Amino acid sequence: MKIQVAIDLLSTAEALELAGKVAPYVDIIELGTPLIKAEGLSVITAIKQAHPDKTVFADMKTMDAGELEADIAFAAGADLVSILGAADNSTIAGAVKAATERGKGIVVDLIGIADKPARAREVAALGVQFVEFHAGLDEQAQPGYDLDVLLSAGAASQVPFSVAGGVSISTIADVQKSGAQVAVAGGAIYSAEDPAQAAKELQAALV
Numbered sequence: 001m002k003i004q005v006a007i008d009l010l011s012t013a014e015a016l017e018l019a020g021k022v023a024p025y026v027d028i029i030e031l032g033t034p035l036i037k038a039e040g041l042s043v044i045t046a047i048k049q050a051h052p053d054k055t056v057f058a059d060m061k062t063m064d065a066g067e068l069e070a071d072i073a074f075a076a077g078a079d080l081v082s083i084l085g086a087a088d089n090s091t092i093a094g095a096v097k098a099a100t101e102r103g104k105g106i107v108v109d110l111i112g113i114a115d116k117p118a119r120a121r122e123v124a125a126l127g128v129q130f131v132e133f134h135a136g137l138d139e140q141a142q143p144g145y146d147l148d149v150l151l152s153a154g155a156a157s158q159v160p161f162s163v164a165g166g167v168s169i170s171t172i173a174d175v176q177k178s179g180a181q182v183a184v185a186g187g188a189i190y191s192a193e194d195p196a197q198a199a200k201e202l203q204a205a206l207v
């Protein structure tokens, strides 16, 4: 299983600093949606230039104009771009077209989707790289939030998937057991006192 650090900070300088600390322990560096909105596509270019050996994930969360939005993120240096699972199939197909032309990949984010396994199977058939079983920061903050629900849904989907929703050192083993290809960790790394150590421990917890 790969580890993806989600950088939900708000400046390119902070993102570069964090990525520099944690890069040795992660496979994928994700530029979070708030970061891209705050800094623009230039943050993608800055991170890719600093870490050309890493997979750079632009969390665009695109809902429309899939081909156009994916293409501008790829042109800026992204290797993977997220499109929302709530988008029309034509939006996802357009993004996949852009990815295919550039030799890159699309990840569909199932945030807000009720029947995640069913939608995962639909979008997998459109040629996406993998599907993200995701509970966003607001959903995680609600009483009774349970990561296990996401893990069960991912396992039931029978398509390549990632998991994002407050993954931490206490849950990463369960994420791996669920069969996920990628564990996404944001706050567990960027909010840690020592982000490099936190990322190292996540990596060390993998079997």
Ligand SMILES: O=C([C@H](O)CO)[C@H](O)[C@H](O)COP(=O)(O)O
Binding pocket: 006, 007, 008, 032, 033, 034, 059, 135, 136, 137, 140, 164, 165, 166, 167, 184, 185, 186, 187, 188
């Ligand atoms: O995608 C995310 C969220 O929508 C804000 O951009 C997070 O990066 C994702 O939820 C992972 O972060 P954590 O839940 O803090 O691990």
